[in-house]
Amino acid sequence: MSRHLRAEHCGKILSIILDRPAQKNSLSIELLSQLSGALCEQVTDATAAVIVSGANGCFSAGADFADLTGTVEDLAVDDAIAGAVRAIQQVPVPVVAAVDGPCIGAAVDLCLACDLRAASRSAYFQIPATRLGLLYNPAAVARLARVTLPDTLFRLLVLGERLSAEEALRAGLLSYELSDGASLEAVMVRIQASSENIPRAVAASKSLLYSLNAGEYDPDHWHEVRKQILSSPERRAAVERMKKKQAGTNREGGTR
Numbered sequence: 001m002s003r004h005l006r007a008e009h010c011g012k013i014l015s016i017i018l019d020r021p022a023q024k025n026s027l028s029i030e031l032l033s034q035l036s037g038a039l040c041e042q043v044t045d046a047t048a049a050v051i052v053s054g055a056n057g058c059f060s061a062g063a064d065f066a067d068l069t070g071t072v073e074d075l076a077v078d079d080a081i082a083g084a085v086r087a088i089q090q091v092p093v094p095v096v097a098a099v100d101g102p103c104i105g106a107a108v109d110l111c112l113a114c115d116l117r118a119a120s121r122s123a124y125f126q127i128p129a130t131r132l133g134l135l136y137n138p139a140a141v142a143r144l145a146r147v148t149l150p151d152t153l154f155r156l157l158v159l160g161e162r163l164s165a166e167e168a169l170r171a172g173l174l175s176y177e178l179s180d181g182a183s184l185e186a187v188m189v190r191i192q193a194s195s196e197n198i199p200r201a202v203a204a205s206k207s208l209l210y211s212l213n214a215g216e217y218d219p220d221h222w223h224e225v226r227k228q229i230l231s232s233p234e235r236r237a238a239v240e241r242m243k244k245k246q247a248g249t250n251r252e253g254g255t256r
Contacts, residue, residue, distance in 0.1 A: 004031040006055075007038045012048035012195040013188060017055050024061035025054040027106050031064075032080040039087040039095075048195035048202075050091060052114060053098040053184045057122065062105025078137050081106050085113040089210060092203035094194065096175075098187040099123040099165075108156075109140035112147065115206065116175040118187045119165040125173060126162040146213060148172045198234045 006017040016038055018025040035052075043050060054060050063081075068074050088095050088110075097111040099119035104126050111117055111125075129136040136157055144153055152171035155161040169177045178186045194202075204225055211217050229235060 003034070004028065005034040005038060007042045009042075009047075010188065011192075012046060013191060014042055014047050014050045015184065015188070016042075016050060016052050017184075018053070018060055019055045021056040021058070023064065024058050024102065025056075025107075026061045026064040027077075027081065027110065028064035029067050029077060029080045032084045035084045036087040039084075039091050043091050043093065045199065047093055048197065048199075049093050049191045050095045051098050051184060051187050051191065052088075052095065052110075053187075054100065058101040059097070059099040059103040059111065059123065060107035061102055062107050077106070081109055081137070082139065084110060088113045088115075092199070092206065094191070094202070094206065096187055096191060098184045100184075102126070105129065109137065109143070112140070112143050112173070117173065118176050118178055118190070119168065119174055120178045120186070121165055123165040123168075124162050125156070125168050126160065127156045128160045130158060131160050144173075198238055200232060200234055201229055204229060 004018070004020045006015075006019045008015045008017070016035065018027075018031065018035075020026060020028070020031065039050065063077050067077055094116060095114045096116045096118060097114040099111060099117065100122055102124060103111050103119075105128060108125055108127055127136055141153075141157065144156070148156075148171045152163070152167075152173070156163065163171070163173070165174065165177045168174045176190075208217075208222055208225075211222075
């Protein structure tokens, strides 16, 4: 367990909880480093998915002002966030952000880096960069622009408006909205259904989607990857299981 982070294994699901409740789970450079380390060290071959959430009904209030100087030296915070984003993207399993309460500033970038984003009705999203005299990290803006509507992006970045979970869902920022205030538990239930997916196929599928989003799609490479997976022992075993299941279903149908 890290000082500002809790990592808990729930079966095949790794739950990572930002745990600085007195600071509303603000993203210090230390916390971001711990998050990157947990993603690299805690994800094993037995891990089916990762859920990132915040303690005490708050996802995160954004960057920790104790680490900020109001000068160009604040790029160190950008570097720490970029390191966490890379760690999320390199994890070979789905990473889901479970958002309750505020998700502000740098936390929006962290949330967006996750493969899926779920939020309870108590959640809201806000980027007060212009209020702080700041141009939000252009790399984060590019990620936002790929998933959300232009007008919504303007409202977030230029006006600094607060978006409810419902508005964020309509704008494409969220994958799904949850009806209660216990987003971690609700996401855990949703993600359990995918825990039996074949890890090699999951990792390849996630990597393919990232390459497409980055404009780095190489058809020859991915054709070769697909051929390797088609003839893998894991796939053959999965096909055999489905054959037996289908045969059993057919037998049951024939006795009626």
